[in-house]
Amino acid sequence: MANKNVDIKSEYVTRVEGHGNIVVNVREGRIEKCEFNVVEAPRFFEGMLRGRSVFEAQHITSRICGICSCGHSLASIQAAEDALGIAPTDQTLKLRKLLMHFETLDSHILHIYLLVAPDMLGVKSFVPLVATHNKVVRRALRMKKDCNDLCEILVGRHVHPISCVAGGFTKLPSEHDIDRMLNILRGMRADMAVTVDLAAGFKFPEFERDTEYVAMVNDGPEYPFLEGDIGSTDGVRMSKKEYRKVTNEFVDPRSSAKFTKLSRESYAVGALARFNLNSAKLHPDAKAVAERIGLKPVCRNPYLNTAAQLVECVHCLEDAIAILNDLRKRGINYDEQVLVGVNEQGKVPLRAGDGVGAVEVPRGTLFHNYQTDAKGAIVNANCIIPTNQNINNIQHDMKKLLPEILHKTEEEITLALEMLVRAYDPCISCSTHMLNVTYVNR
Amino acid sequence: MGTHTRYFILRKDDLNSFIVKLSRNHKVVAPVSKGYGNYAFTEVTSANDIALKHIPTILPPKKYFLPQKETMLSFSTGHVENAEALLEHENTVIFGVHTCDLNGIQCLNIVFSERPRDYNYLRRKDNITVIGLECTEYCDEHASCNLMNSNFPNGGYDLFFTDMGEVFMAHVNTQAGDDLVDSSNLFKPATQAQMEALYAIRDAKRSRFKDEVNVDRKKLPAIFDKSENSPVWKAIGDKCLGCGNCTNVCPTCYCFDIADTLNLDLKSGKRVRTWDSCEVETFAKVAGGENFRSGQAERLRHRHYRKFRFSLGKYYRFFCTGCGRCTRTCMAGIRLKETLTALVKEAA
Amino acid sequence: MIKEELVNSNWRVRKGRIIRVKRMTPSEKLFEIELDNGRAMDYEPGQFVQVSVFGVGEAPISLCSSPTKRGSFELCVRAAGRVTNAMHALEAGDEIGIRGPFGKGFPVKVLAGNDLIFVAGGLGIAPLRSLINYVIDNRREFGKVDILLGCRNPSEMLFADDLEFWQKRVDVNFNVTVDKGSPDWAGNIGLITSIIPGVTINPERTFAVVVGPPVMYKFVISELLKKKIAERNIILSLERHMKCGMGKCGHCQIDSIDNYYCCQDGPVFSYDRIKNVAKM
Amino acid sequence: MSKPKVAFFDLSCCEGCQLQLANMGETLLDVLELVDVVEFREVMSEKWEWKYDVAFVEGSVTDDHSAERLKKIRERAKVLVAFGACAATGGVNGMKNSFDLEEIGKYVYGADHKSFPTAKTRPLHQVVKVDYTINNCPAYIPELVEVLKHILKGMPYTVPDHPVCVECKFNENVCMYERGVTCMGPVTRAGCNSWCVNNNNVCYGCRGMISNPRENAAKDVMAKYNVTPAMIAAKMDMYNKCREGKK
Numbered sequence A: 001m002a003n004k005n006v007d008i009k010s011e012y013v014t015r016v017e018g019h020g021n022i023v024v025n026v027r028e029g030r031i032e033k034c035e036f037n038v039v040e041a042p043r044f045f046e047g048m049l050r051g052r053s054v055f056e057a058q059h060i061t062s063r064i065c066g067i068c069s070c071g072h073s074l075a076s077i078q079a080a081e082d083a084l085g086i087a088p089t090d091q092t093l094k095l096r097k098l099l100m101h102f103e104t105l106d107s108h109i110l111h112i113y114l115l116v117a118p119d120m121l122g123v124k125s126f127v128p129l130v131a132t133h134n135k136v137v138r139r140a141l142r143m144k145k146d147c148n149d150l151c152e153i154l155v156g157r158h159v160h161p162i163s164c165v166a167g168g169f170t171k172l173p174s175e176h177d178i179d180r181m182l183n184i185l186r187g188m189r190a191d192m193a194v195t196v197d198l199a200a201g202f203k204f205p206e207f208e209r210d211t212e213y214v215a216m217v218n219d220g221p222e223y224p225f226l227e228g229d230i231g232s233t234d235g236v237r238m239s240k241k242e243y244r245k246v247t248n249e250f251v252d253p254r255s256s257a258k259f260t261k262l263s264r265e266s267y268a269v270g271a272l273a274r275f276n277l278n279s280a281k282l283h284p285d286a287k288a289v290a291e292r293i294g295l296k297p298v299c300r301n302p303y304l305n306t307a308a309q310l311v312e313c314v315h316c317l318e319d320a321i322a323i324l325n326d327l328r329k330r331g332i333n334y335d336e337q338v339l340v341g342v343n344e345q346g347k348v349p350l351r352a353g354d355g356v357g358a359v360e361v362p363r364g365t366l367f368h369n370y371q372t373d374a375k376g377a378i379v380n381a382n383c384i385i386p387t388n389q390n391i392n393n394i395q396h397d398m399k400k401l402l403p404e405i406l407h408k409t410e411e412e413i414t415l416a417l418e419m420l421v422r423a424y425d426p427c428i429s430c431s432t433h434m435l436n437v438t439y440v441n442r
Numbered sequence B: 001m002g003t004h005t006r007y008f009i010l011r012k013d014d015l016n017s018f019i020v021k022l023s024r025n026h027k028v029v030a031p032v033s034k035g036y037g038n039y040a041f042t043e044v045t046s047a048n049d050i051a052l053k054h055i056p057t058i059l060p061p062k063k064y065f066l067p068q069k070e071t072m073l074s075f076s077t078g079h080v081e082n083a084e085a086l087l088e089h090e091n092t093v094i095f096g097v098h099t100c101d102l103n104g105i106q107c108l109n110i111v112f113s114e115r116p117r118d119y120n121y122l123r124r125k126d127n128i129t130v131i132g133l134e135c136t137e138y139c140d141e142h143a144s145c146n147l148m149n150s151n152f153p154n155g156g157y158d159l160f161f162t163d164m165g166e167v168f169m170a171h172v173n174t175q176a177g178d179d180l181v182d183s184s185n186l187f188k189p190a191t192q193a194q195m196e197a198l199y200a201i202r203d204a205k206r207s208r209f210k211d212e213v214n215v216d217r218k219k220l221p222a223i224f225d226k227s228e229n230s231p232v233w234k235a236i237g238d239k240c241l242g243c244g245n246c247t248n249v250c251p252t253c254y255c256f257d258i259a260d261t262l263n264l265d266l267k268s269g270k271r272v273r274t275w276d277s278c279e280v281e282t283f284a285k286v287a288g289g290e291n292f293r294s295g296q297a298e299r300l301r302h303r304h305y306r307k308f309r310f311s312l313g314k315y316y317r318f319f320c321t322g323c324g325r326c327t328r329t330c331m332a333g334i335r336l337k338e339t340l341t342a343l344v345k346e347a348a
Numbered sequence C: 001m002i003k004e005e006l007v008n009s010n011w012r013v014r015k016g017r018i019i020r021v022k023r024m025t026p027s028e029k030l031f032e033i034e035l036d037n038g039r040a041m042d043y044e045p046g047q048f049v050q051v052s053v054f055g056v057g058e059a060p061i062s063l064c065s066s067p068t069k070r071g072s073f074e075l076c077v078r079a080a081g082r083v084t085n086a087m088h089a090l091e092a093g094d095e096i097g098i099r100g101p102f103g104k105g106f107p108v109k110v111l112a113g114n115d116l117i118f119v120a121g122g123l124g125i126a127p128l129r130s131l132i133n134y135v136i137d138n139r140r141e142f143g144k145v146d147i148l149l150g151c152r153n154p155s156e157m158l159f160a161d162d163l164e165f166w167q168k169r170v171d172v173n174f175n176v177t178v179d180k181g182s183p184d185w186a187g188n189i190g191l192i193t194s195i196i197p198g199v200t201i202n203p204e205r206t207f208a209v210v211v212g213p214p215v216m217y218k219f220v221i222s223e224l225l226k227k228k229i230a231e232r233n234i235i236l237s238l239e240r241h242m243k244c245g246m247g248k249c250g251h252c253q254i255d256s257i258d259n260y261y262c263c264q265d266g267p268v269f270s271y272d273r274i275k276n277v278a279k280m
Numbered sequence D: 001m002s003k004p005k006v007a008f009f010d011l012s013c014c015e016g017c018q019l020q021l022a023n024m025g026e027t028l029l030d031v032l033e034l035v036d037v038v039e040f041r042e043v044m045s046e047k048w049e050w051k052y053d054v055a056f057v058e059g060s061v062t063d064d065h066s067a068e069r070l071k072k073i074r075e076r077a078k079v080l081v082a083f084g085a086c087a088a089t090g091g092v093n094g095m096k097n098s099f100d101l102e103e104i105g106k107y108v109y110g111a112d113h114k115s116f117p118t119a120k121t122r123p124l125h126q127v128v129k130v131d132y133t134i135n136n137c138p139a140y141i142p143e144l145v146e147v148l149k150h151i152l153k154g155m156p157y158t159v160p161d162h163p164v165c166v167e168c169k170f171n172e173n174v175c176m177y178e179r180g181v182t183c184m185g186p187v188t189r190a191g192c193n194s195w196c197v198n199n200n201n202v203c204y205g206c207r208g209m210i211s212n213p214r215e216n217a218a219k220d221v222m223a224k225y226n227v228t229p230a231m232i233a234a235k236m237d238m239y240n241k242c243r244e245g246k247k
């Protein structure tokens, strides 16, 4: 081992959203380089938002990422409403939570089935599974479609929601819509049960690293996605407004990349972080699943992020049903339907403001921050994406993992590293801030 | 019963029972509020959903006779004899059709009965029962129904309702209308006093409704004969967005496009008819690039000629009912009454 | 919703079987078609059919054979867009759908007993060929016959066999010109308008039948009027966007007070009826 | 006939259009009956080394690297499809072109902006020849399927060239202008079945403008509402800024 050489240049890691490279150089058993680089061309969203009406921010920032477009929309709306000083109604909040559940379900299912399952079943992608595991593929597509249909009923479509805007909803679900959503969700229960069975059989690599887990926390009984402060397993608790103190973006002098850290060298966000901080508030059915697959807080195996996603799927499904039942009982107040445009009607009083939105999106805590002028135009914008926060943690994981698996073949090492990256479900296209484009391998 | 025209009374309280009964055997559609002062013919199952007081709906009832999209043929590629001409229709009662829209339906009936006949339209029409509803007030300032002679009932319906306060007066015009009256058991023959009241309503209406543009309707075709090169067309053409709203909402516009779509097997498919609009750029364009109506002014002129000039030669009637939809829908603020007024002034 | 077959629909198509395809130029092919029921197509020169390629669509195409030809009919198709390109991909034995014939053809009864001058530009020769061959097949009924044909360059020349046949005949005068010559071109070079003055015409008893692209009409007509041919004796065939062929879809309506539908009132018109139309 | 080899690529974008494929549900399996997907980085690790019959490219060209990548894909693809608004018209990425590139780089990345070379946003057709275009942000599934059928039949697909208003009327929506807000529908190509307006939001113009938009007339119309000229310009630019880069 002492004289082993390893050169891995995994260009464009597959089955992740966006472009990222893994670069490993081992000379005579000594690790010279072990990096996860992001090579996505920057898109300058924050720059482009300047001068635009704050009412357009949701539409634009939704386009940061198709997979978490509902999450971006909700973070954007929170930031906009905070800047404008308007508070969402109870009904609006419920519907937004519902939307976030739909997206979390959708995103986790996509990740579990299409991105992780192939590794677990020893194939390169879901395509060969069409022949060998047709039922699995059909179930995955069916569940995915269910989530899509749910979003379509609630907000017009899943990718880039239409009716969910600053101020509320432009279209509120009819009673019939609520019944349709309930039907779909109840129908999903059977597929979900089989999914749990399938995922319970996944053998995740054994690996642990002690790190800080960061997610939204609150004092209420709810497993938080939209409301709360930012907390960590190292005992941090800060309000959303202090998000910059949480993320502490810094430039690593050796790599010129912008990283985040809180109480120690790196921190992780995402399903596992949420589970580690809030598992007590999960729906009982979700708790049961966690117990069944042996997931306990605080879990320090990053590969088990996928397991935490599975637990959250069950939670979101059941909580969505509960929310809808509640809405059905109370009835929808259609007077709350809004029509905003760019506020041509002047229905929303404008003011200069500085608003922060923080939302637990599938991959972790997402922050949007807008400063607006007295006319409602955006002066400054900042978005901090979960994957950005995880990159540093992924790197530290890789550095700990590599020596532990150095005895394996290069191919095995590559796969283990790729699976590690994939476990975080990184969403690189989101990463408006991504740095380090020194293309080692080009 | 008798062959003479017949008038009946329906108590307003009984309207709901009438609609409920109708909806047992038919799809019943009626004007329903869409908010922002807009209405649309929509399926209803009770009278509570119906907006009895409504201005012309966004789309006229033509959508039931000539649907926005309609399958004409199903086919399999390469095998002509497998093609089947199709008709999709539904037994429908349209309730609450204003006189202007009755006029519009009559216009379309003429067009599609002309040889070669369009049996998709005609067969569908046979399955539709029309219940008219009289306007006693102007719907808004955009209407020109008096000018176009369509504010009083002139046929085109099976039953025709007039709101008389506590009751509706219903005129039976066809056997189908009579059957509805009979089978509902809700109508009573009108008394002489009630007939007098109806005449009074009509008389009052006559004094309220005046030609909305200061011109004798009969002179309009001659005015259009002189207006081909009028500067009016350029003036409105410059404002126009070419959106096609005015034609889509018009009760007498019926231009269409035909296109094939394949099913995912790539072996079978259908031929679909879709509403088209002479106001959109591509309408008169041919392969090779020539556009026989290339400017918006020309296109708008064409539309107006189709309403006030061409149709007189071909069908002996105006193809404008004065419903005012084109004005209401035009976000560019092109107003039919203003355009006509300008043309009249110019020709004077 | 009831869905049923509509047996008497005018949208039904008849089956046509392609029995021969001949490439004439890089962009035009000639299709010989037989109606599958064996029945003859009953048509007049100048009429057109709607050709269906299922899955692609329909396109109006002039019948370019003479009705005196029995058993089958011919279409000359330029690959101009979707349907026409799809037609070019078909071979003998393939099926196409046919609706029609539609429209008013050339007024052969009116033309009988008169001198005729045919002026064809580009693809305009297609419908004219139907009439020319009809006239030749009934040659006795007509007076002097002149054929003037123009096209952009020799490689775009259509119906080479017919041209040779007409050229050889003593009972028609055949003239052809190209806008741009080629090394092996020995004939006329110049616009079609340049060969009109050379034709001797008795305006009292001459009908001119002109078919070509819209741009051609204005210039040709002014030459013919110079020859004192009456407006009513100049016959044209117009092109318009067309969908139904039944005077309903509105696409082919011609901008004039008279409200002509190209598909029903035309495509053949005498010049006096459409002279006010800005774009012919 | 062997099934056409299809590959998917992404340049600068949110990958939402690719996601729309997954959102088709089991219809996707019907599609997979018709084609062989040989490369699709987002969901597949397989790589293909030969020619592609059809390459779907999502995203816009926003730097020199992606321009080169696109050219390489073009060389290997018999048919190239601009997949989604970013690829077809530049999409929201085009808004970048309203700013000075150095300035916007500095704004987002501060002193490190030099590590992020960027270029003016371009839709694919401004860089390579594009055979098919799928507009919309995100791709509208029925249209996506329609285009796919056209590709498989080797027929050109014509994006409708009339405005969204037509579909809005078909769906009998209350016009946004009647509700008192401004809408990009009148200048935007139809084909989405007036998706946004059906959900009571305005049209943002994501399908790009019709070929002859009456922009001045549209500006006049909008000016009657409470929107400043700057706001009107911004509305028009959200998806259409790259039009100015037309060759």
Ligand SMILES: Cc1cc2nc3c(=O)[nH]c(=O)nc-3n(C[C@H](O)[C@H](O)[C@H](O)COP(=O)(O)OP(=O)(O)OC[C@H]3O[C@@H](n4cnc5c(N)ncnc54)[C@H](O)[C@@H]3O)c2cc1C
Pocket (backbone or CB within 6 Å): B285, B286, B287, B288, C048, C057, C058, C059, C060, C061, C062, C063, C064, C075, C076, C077, C078, C079, C080, C081, C082, C083, C084, C085, C123, C126, C127, C238, C239, C240, C241, C242, C243, C267
């Ligand atoms: C009366 C008449 C006779 C014709 N005769 C012939 C002929 O003999 N040979 C020949 O090659 N062409 C002829 N044409 C022109 C031919 O119809 C068009 O080239 C053809 O419709 C183009 O259709 P496409 O689908 O290939 O093109 P696309 O551009 O894909 O057109 C789509 C549709 O638009 C309509 N359209 C487009 N261009 C025209 C057009 N020029 N005329 C009518 N409709 C059009 C058709 O409905 C067509 O299917 C004739 C046209 C008319 C009106």
Ligand code: SF4
Pocket (backbone or CB within 6 Å): B246, B249, B250, B251, B252, B307, B319, B320, B321, B322, B323, B324, B325, B326, B327, B336
């Ligand atoms: S032209 Fe205008 S007013 Fe006349 S019938 Fe049509 S929509 Fe109504």
Ligand code: SF4
Pocket (backbone or CB within 6 Å): B239, B240, B241, B242, B243, B244, B245, B246, B247, B279, B326, B329, B330, B331, B332, B333, B334
């Ligand atoms: S509705 Fe108005 S803007 Fe639209 S095409 Fe008609 S006249 Fe033009």
Ligand code: SF4
Pocket (backbone or CB within 6 Å): B243, B245, B331, D164, D165, D166, D168, D169, D173, D174, D175, D176, D177, D183, D184, D185, D186, D194, D197, D203
């Ligand atoms: S809402 Fe927009 S797209 Fe719809 S008709 Fe009005 S302007 Fe057109």
